[in-house]
Amino acid sequence: MDLDAAGQKMLANIEEKTGVKVAEWVKRIHASKKAKHGEIVAWLKAEHGLTHGYANLLAHTAKGSAASTSGASDDDLVEAMFAGKKADLRPIYDAVMAKVKALGTDVELAPKKAYVSLRRNKQWGLVQPSTATRLDLGLVLKGVPPSGRLEASGSFNSMVTHRVRLESVKDVNAELVTWLKAAYAAG
Numbered sequence: 001m002d003l004d005a006a007g008q009k010m011l012a013n014i015e016e017k018t019g020v021k022v023a024e025w026v027k028r029i030h031a032s033k034k035a036k037h038g039e040i041v042a043w044l045k046a047e048h049g050l051t052h053g054y055a056n057l058l059a060h061t062a063k064g065s066a067a068s069t070s071g072a073s074d075d076d077l078v079e080a081m082f083a084g085k086k087a088d089l090r091p092i093y094d095a096v097m098a099k100v101k102a103l104g105t106d107v108e109l110a111p112k113k114a115y116v117s118l119r120r121n122k123q124w125g126l127v128q129p130s131t132a133t134r135l136d137l138g139l140v141l142k143g144v145p146p147s148g149r150l151e152a153s154g155s156f157n158s159m160v161t162h163r164v165r166l167e168s169v170k171d172v173n174a175e176l177v178t179w180l181k182a183a184y185a186a187g
Helices: 005-018 022-032 037-048 052-063 074-081 084-101 174-186
Strands: 108-111 116-119 123-129 135-139 162-166
Touching: 005 022, 005 052, 022 037, 022 052, 037 052, 074 108, 084 116, 084 123, 084 135, 084 174, 123 174, 135 174, 162 174
Parallel strands: none
Antiparallel strands: 108 116, 116 123, 123 135, 135 162
């Protein structure tokens, strides 16, 4: 497994906090017969009382996912996301990332296989090329009612409360920046 220092520290903390070795957690996950990442995370949280971060890391570890084990660089993951049919979405992604990076020096971008997590102290958003013609921006905006383009996340992604559908660079406007700032400030 090729984890960065933070990931290794988290794995050590899992063992320390739970008294269960990571290898045993992986065995338990496999024995649970849970196949999907989200199912594993939900099961670990509900049945074993793990925090989301620990459950997420254990799910990635057990599944051997690209996000935690492939050794692929962040740039490689982003390039793969925008290859082929989704290549036309890259300018929208770049425009969003320019706004995100301007929010502060503590913004952390964490590319995964299918999306880029936006983090600060915790995850506050994500950017995902959902279709060949649409990029979705997910934001954590607890207590903010959906309105217009800012819709409830629904089944899009359980890690965020809202989604904004982006089909053009023009969609990365002042209204979107206001929502980005609010999610960043809460994160």
